[in-house]
Amino acid sequence: MEKHEWLFSQVRWLFIVIAFVGMVIGLNTQLVDAKASSLETDFQRAAAKYQVPVDLLKAVAYNESAFDSHNGKPSVAGGYGVMHLTDTTGLTPSGADSKAVKVPNAASLHTLQKAAKLTGHSVSQLKTNSAANIDGGAALLAAYQKSSGKGLTSNIGSWSAAVKKYSQSDFQAAADFFAANVYKILAKGVNHNGAKISPQKVNALKDEAIDTTGESGQTDGPAGLPIEWIPALYKTFDDQGDYGNYDLADRPNDEKINYIVIHNTETSFQEALTLFSTPTYTTANYVVSSVEGTVAEMVRPQNVAWHAGNWYINSHSIGIEHEGYAAVGGYWYTENMYKSSAALVKYLADKYQIPLDRQHIIGHDNVPGLTPAAQKGMHWDPGTYWNWNHYFELMGVDLSKSDGSTDSHIITITPNDKTNLTADSGQKVTDDGVSLPLTGSNFVYLYKQPSFSADLIADKDFSSGQAGTTEKDDWGDKAVYGQQFSKIDQQGDWTEIDYGGQDAWFYNPGGANSTDATGKLVAAKGSKAVPVYGSAYPSDSILKKNKVTGIKPTPIYQLQPGQKYVYGGTVTSDYFNSHFNSNSPKNVIHGTDDYYQIQFNHRIAFVKASDTTLSDD
Numbered sequence: 001m002e003k004h005e006w007l008f009s010q011v012r013w014l015f016i017v018i019a020f021v022g023m024v025i026g027l028n029t030q031l032v033d034a035k036a037s038s039l040e041t042d043f044q045r046a047a048a049k050y051q052v053p054v055d056l057l058k059a060v061a062y063n064e065s066a067f068d069s070h071n072g073k074p075s076v077a078g079g080y081g082v083m084h085l086t087d088t089t090g091l092t093p094s095g096a097d098s099k100a101v102k103v104p105n106a107a108s109l110h111t112l113q114k115a116a117k118l119t120g121h122s123v124s125q126l127k128t129n130s131a132a133n134i135d136g137g138a139a140l141l142a143a144y145q146k147s148s149g150k151g152l153t154s155n156i157g158s159w160s161a162a163v164k165k166y167s168q169s170d171f172q173a174a175a176d177f178f179a180a181n182v183y184k185i186l187a188k189g190v191n192h193n194g195a196k197i198s199p200q201k202v203n204a205l206k207d208e209a210i211d212t213t214g215e216s217g218q219t220d221g222p223a224g225l226p227i228e229w230i231p232a233l234y235k236t237f238d239d240q241g242d243y244g245n246y247d248l249a250d251r252p253n254d255e256k257i258n259y260i261v262i263h264n265t266e267t268s269f270q271e272a273l274t275l276f277s278t279p280t281y282t283t284a285n286y287v288v289s290s291v292e293g294t295v296a297e298m299v300r301p302q303n304v305a306w307h308a309g310n311w312y313i314n315s316h317s318i319g320i321e322h323e324g325y326a327a328v329g330g331y332w333y334t335e336n337m338y339k340s341s342a343a344l345v346k347y348l349a350d351k352y353q354i355p356l357d358r359q360h361i362i363g364h365d366n367v368p369g370l371t372p373a374a375q376k377g378m379h380w381d382p383g384t385y386w387n388w389n390h391y392f393e394l395m396g397v398d399l400s401k402s403d404g405s406t407d408s409h410i411i412t413i414t415p416n417d418k419t420n421l422t423a424d425s426g427q428k429v430t431d432d433g434v435s436l437p438l439t440g441s442n443f444v445y446l447y448k449q450p451s452f453s454a455d456l457i458a459d460k461d462f463s464s465g466q467a468g469t470t471e472k473d474d475w476g477d478k479a480v481y482g483q484q485f486s487k488i489d490q491q492g493d494w495t496e497i498d499y500g501g502q503d504a505w506f507y508n509p510g511g512a513n514s515t516d517a518t519g520k521l522v523a524a525k526g527s528k529a530v531p532v533y534g535s536a537y538p539s540d541s542i543l544k545k546n547k548v549t550g551i552k553p554t555p556i557y558q559l560q561p562g563q564k565y566v567y568g569g570t571v572t573s574d575y576f577n578s579h580f581n582s583n584s585p586k587n588v589i590h591g592t593d594d595y596y597q598i599q600f601n602h603r604i605a606f607v608k609a610s611d612t613t614l615s616d617d
Helices: 003-050 054-065 111-119 123-128 130-147 156-166 172-188 269-276 311-315 335-352 372-376 388-394 540-545
Strands: 190-192 195-197 227-229 259-264 286-288 295-297 317-322 361-363 410-413 429-431 434-436 443-445 478-480 484-491 494-499 502-507 514-517 520-524 530-533 555-559 564-576 588-599 604-608 612-616
Touching: 003 054, 003 130, 003 195, 054 130, 054 156, 054 172, 054 190, 054 195, 054 335, 111 123, 111 130, 123 130, 130 156, 156 172, 172 335, 259 335, 269 286, 286 335, 311 317, 311 564, 317 335, 335 388, 443 502, 520 555, 540 588, 555 604
Parallel strands: 227 295, 259 317, 259 361, 286 317
Antiparallel strands: 190 195, 286 295, 410 484, 410 514, 429 434, 443 478, 484 494, 484 564, 494 502, 520 564, 520 612, 530 555, 530 604, 564 588, 588 604
């Protein structure tokens, strides 16, 4: 072949390749557009059919589900689809730490049946077909508008009574909170999951101020939150000093509040309230319901609830329980609950100057044990399906937003919960061997080598096996959204980090599962390993001097030379030596040691400042 013929041949093939790639890209774009326009079309059609303002319909849907149909699976409150149409008939989600519990069977939790009558769609269609589900929501809104004595007008502001009714709440504050959130969505605008609401001027409902003086019968929470004071039990149980279920204190005057701990109840909302009101030696400061997002304040934030299984963390934290179950194949936490909880956390964080990050807004699963034995039995809620990304976004914090660093050695784990795990790679999540959904999980798996065929890492100090597992409660091989670690290396699509005393690899193609960040790193001083603790307690000698027995700082790990972990703040050692009916400052024993908090593995931990160095990234 002559030179010009060869060149013509190569150019021809180049054009063919470009045309093919263009066709594929065009086809993919059409598919994406089709998916996006399908949801938009469904909203437009349903709104026109039932004479409901389309943006109002979308705002109600976003407030209920963030435009996520959850593949036809119900929420923990029995809600289906983007409109969260409810049907709790026979619904018995079983939690990891409890037996099956029936969801309350209130009439308000059967809107699917009413929507079926209004639309002619079957209950099955309403559960699994997005178009039918949106029809159902639109039909209900129209029916509620008519029942309020108002016409099917295009004036969005006149639909507030119908929106409140859609909340299905008989508690006025909860209905008001639901409606206020809908109108805030309309004012702010949304572009998510293929549906869009343009920001618009609306007469948003005003929040009613809540008295936060903390006196008896009054609540401590943000304006507009549907919150009630339902006191937990506080009494002596015998004449030997036994008492419960919490401790009186004077926080933050006697001890700083550094953390907010997120739990889930593994019971119903009402059962949790009953539990904390009986002699059970357990409480939380707040409990949030899944159905309405109502909040029960049970222990004042200035007092110490018994919730975390670590006395040091209890002394310095506020505990919030959420109605629901940490792993129930496909069930999902409700938007009502997320919104109420996020509003509460943002308020508390501002009031007590708690940083809005994942070293201070932590799950129960991030709380370390005080001893090696205790570390093995620490809890793992709120679980692999708690949406930390969305939760922080509701607080106005985007943990996936880069701070502009270009040569960082610190990364934030920020996976997309729809693509972080893939079946093609062999990844799965299991509950006693039974597969759970991949979509919605909040972590990346950690491997011993940069390969899907490599073993998952195991917590060498506490695991009986040599390799990690895919079990939902095995936190030894999982890095979760928002956590930060020191980056060691990058090999192709794989990133290496320091994690719990090991080199761990996670799949990170093009940085899809992480975001560069800046901060400080903690390392061992000198050439010897230093202790890692589950608390920042004073020295043994100071505790003994104050007649505290049976308590001493106990190492749970070793920080080896060369390893680096992300700094989460400096605390000075203390111990809350509590007893019944006393919140005197003298009960707080202050030490002289400064500790650095670090993100050691899945759980936070503490190292003595005198044992370590602190350096900028």
